[in-house]
Amino acid sequence: MIHELDYITYIMGFPKELKGYYNRLSNLEIDSEDIAVYIAKYEHSLVELHLDYFGRYPRRQVEIITNDNIIIGDIINQNIKFLKDNKTIEFQEETNDKYILEMRTFLKMYEQKIVNTNSILEANEVLTLAQSIEKEE
Numbered sequence: 001m002i003h004e005l006d007y008i009t010y011i012m013g014f015p016k017e018l019k020g021y022y023n024r025l026s027n028l029e030i031d032s033e034d035i036a037v038y039i040a041k042y043e044h045s046l047v048e049l050h051l052d053y054f055g056r057y058p059r060r061q062v063e064i065i066t067n068d069n070i071i072i073g074d075i076i077n078q079n080i081k082f083l084k085d086n087k088t089i090e091f092q093e094e095t096n097d098k099y100i101l102e103m104r105t106f107l108k109m110y111e112q113k114i115v116n117t118n119s120i121l122e123a124n125e126v127l128t129l130a131q132s133i134e135k136e137e
Contacts, residue, residue, distance in 0.1 A: 004049055005126050006118070007062060008040060012047060014125065015040035020133040026054040038133065 008015075022036035034054055040047040060075035069084040078091040109116055 002126065002130055004051065005130055008047055008049065009122075009126055009129070011062070011064075012040070012042060012045070014129065015042055015047065017041040018129060018133055028053055 018038060018040050020036060020038045022033040024033050024035075026034045028034055030053065035052040036050075038049040040049070058076055062073040062075075064071040064073075069082055072081045072083070073079075074081070078093060080089045080091075081087070108114060
């Protein structure tokens with residue numbers, strides 16, 4: 001779940017409050033919860049994060065609802081859709097290309113002493129946020 005919390009905090013900042021509902025509901029042979037729903041409360045909005053291991057179709061999407069549009073970022077299908085405008089931006093990239101770019105960026109930061117935009121302090125804050133989620137009954 002840490003990647004999704006990274007996305008949320010990158011887009012929205014850190015929430016004022018975060019609640020979680022999670023359980024093990026399937027017969028999957030895993031040692032962790034297989035479904036989780038989190039609600040992040042911000043001053044003027046709510047963010048709902050839904051994760052499960054047993055959905056019939058793989059889905060990794062970010063949906064942003066604004067006053068004027070609904071924007072859907074689809075990580076699996078590599079696109080961003082603007083529903084009101086009927087506009088789609090495609091990102092076609094091979095999986096290995098992403099990892100190669102990540103390694104090149106890391107080496108460039110190391111060699112040129114470039115500051116990482118995701119600092120160790122921020123990463124620790126996101127990890128602390130994830131660990132602080134209390135299970136709601």
